[in-house]
Amino acid sequence: MSHAPDTSKWIAPEDAAAIVAGRLGDPFRILGPQAHGRDSWVVAFDPGAERLSAVGARAHKLHPVPGAPGVFAGSVPKGAPYRLQGEGAGAWWDYDDPYRFGPVIGELDEYLLGEGTHLRLWQALGAHVMEHEGARGTHFAVWAPNASRVSVVGEFNGWDGRRHPMRPRGGTGVWELFLPGVETGAEYMYELLDAAGHLLPNKADPVGFGAQHPPERASVVRDLRGYGWSDDDWMETRAARQDRAAPIAIYEVHLGSWKRRMHEGGRPISYREAAEELVGYVAGMGFTHIELMPICEHPFEGSWGYQPVGLFAPSIRFGPPNEFRDLVDAAHRAGLGVLLDWVPGHFPSDPHGLARFDGTALYEHADPREGYHPDWDTLIYNHGRAEVANFLTANALYWLEEHHADGLRVDAVASMLYRDYSREAGEWVPNIHGGRENLESIALLRRVNTLVYGEVPGILTAAEESTAFPQVSQPVDAGGLGFGFKWNMGWMNDTLRYMQQDPVNRSHHHGNVTFGLSYAFSENYILPISHDEVVHGKGSMIAKMPGDEAEQFANLRAYYGFMWGHPGKKLLFMGCEFGQRAEWNHNATLDWAALERPANAGLQRLVADLNATYRALPALHAKDCEAAGFEWLEDAAADISVFAWIRRGGAEDAPVVVVCNFTPIERAGWRCGLPGPGPWREALNTDAAVYGGGNRGNMGRVAAEDVAHHGQAHSAKLTLPPLSVLYLVADA
16 A cells, blocks of 8 residues: 655645645745755645656656645756646646746846836846746746735636746845746736735736737737837938927827727727828828837726826727837838837836835835825825836836837926925925925936937937926936927916917917017927817817808917927827817827818818928928027017017028018008018918918018118018918028
8 A cells, every 4th residue: 555755854844834725925945946955856846736747858756745735745866957837637738847947137227126226127136038947938027125925816826826926036126927828818916915914905016118009908019029120210210300409399199089099989090090190191291200109008098198107008998018109100101100109207106016016115105195196186196216217217218218209298287396286285295405305306307318318319208397497308318308309388278378368358468478588498389289189178289260150260270380380399199180170089089071061171281281391391390499590570579479580490491581460451562671682482371262361461572771770771561461471591
């Protein structure tokens, strides 16, 4: 009669019990091959197995451990390779034992992770398909320093957190595990126990490259290697195309609502469809860049992407990561840059996200006065924690390097700069000096800008910043935040307030137009008409304009003419280019049917021609950010609501005169100073019939007279059409 061997020589009963209970925090101490002197044995856990063997040159039976269902142990030849073979319920299976593989993360990675200075964090953390020690599978790694156990769970192990506990990497707080046989497309999450052993909600991978379709929450293994980029020409010329002296006209897009397939249930277009349709449209309209509202994975559609959970995952709503790359690649081949909205200030509190990730306030501040955003019901990153700052700076670099993004527009910068942002007295914590500035967030922004400009040639960053914080777009070594550009929110608010006035009252609001020029060159500005101006009851751009429908379109044409002639780069939100009347709705498609109406089609043509003119005439863009590129001709004609100025480029560039008439009254014989003799042609007239206007003006050109006016030696009498803008350029 045979007797079952004493398994306690291979595994202590308490360790076997910890495996079954899912409380094994250091699995490589127990599981896998264990060598002791000349002996070696294997401990394995396979709860579905009735019998288990370690199979190498021959099979070695592993013995069930009494009182620990699914735990097996037995002797094996020392150092011999093996696979596990299980039998149960009339079936058998075999697989590589993940606990026979060594670590993947090396000493340098470990050092940089512990220090919080791993620039390419995504290359160490996340899920990476690879070949390791002769086997193909996926390496998983996640930062959770206060967890007592972390496991990878998925369909591959029945979502059983006992099956694949991970290896802790000491002082780094990182856990890792190589799972042989797990391939691209596998769905997974992390199951964690907090420091006290309490089970936490399953977490998506903070550095995961893919995700399930919301409302499902799991991460998805995606292999980012080997994409065949074909954008070398763009990448080599990008720096010049994104310089502050270049023409930059940005088309802002919410990909989920730009165009939908109504005959297919109203689904949004995919990345690949956008690579053809969106890219073709934007290039045809003469814009230089597409700016995508956040495409990082996010659970709530109504956040428009501004509450992301998967910062390293392009949203699966439109396709997998390589199809997102197809969109970027197509844009580059069409001569368009791609800018991404990026959200490093806050994140949602969804249980599968970063909130209390390992049972502690890991990514966020613990004190709600620092860590909770009352405006958005979100959590605020602890930017002063080295690992969190590393996570965010590496994420910025990731999109620029791995996905060839050309720049980042950083969302809600004002909320990051001030500790008392949107808080009453007593609801915020002063900085170490007793002030309101958020020194840690300021340091993060400087670090991000220094890193990305230093590591990725030719990119740009832009700040959505609505306060008078100084030197936002000045270099870090000069005391600035280091952004390339700043959104000019003051200009936007003032000029829209002006345009919304009935023309009869505009004379009382003249300063709303002129004030912006008093600070226009203090930063490298982008003039933004963004999504925020056409939602939440603010009305569409055309609906903001006063008067009957014809006057509304004339006002909007004049406003766009004013905007494109004003110093600063341009940004226009989708649908605004053709005067969609309804407010933007993220759940609907743009009103493309509006283009069947002549007024809308005319406005669209005007925007295309404004882009073409802006790009063709260096005076309109080369010194967008320099005072030397602008000179007032008329800024005091409040009684008639007329403005005029000169735009200049380099010495060899023809100056452009911009004249605006913001009243519905035609002004014949209005004398305008001109910075040179000879004939001057109308390079653009927003009242042209092709745009839906009355075709009034100066028959295409005027002759300069030797009559000094507006401080110029020459001048001409102009006819200013009602509610219009003219661009005049010396006829060569």
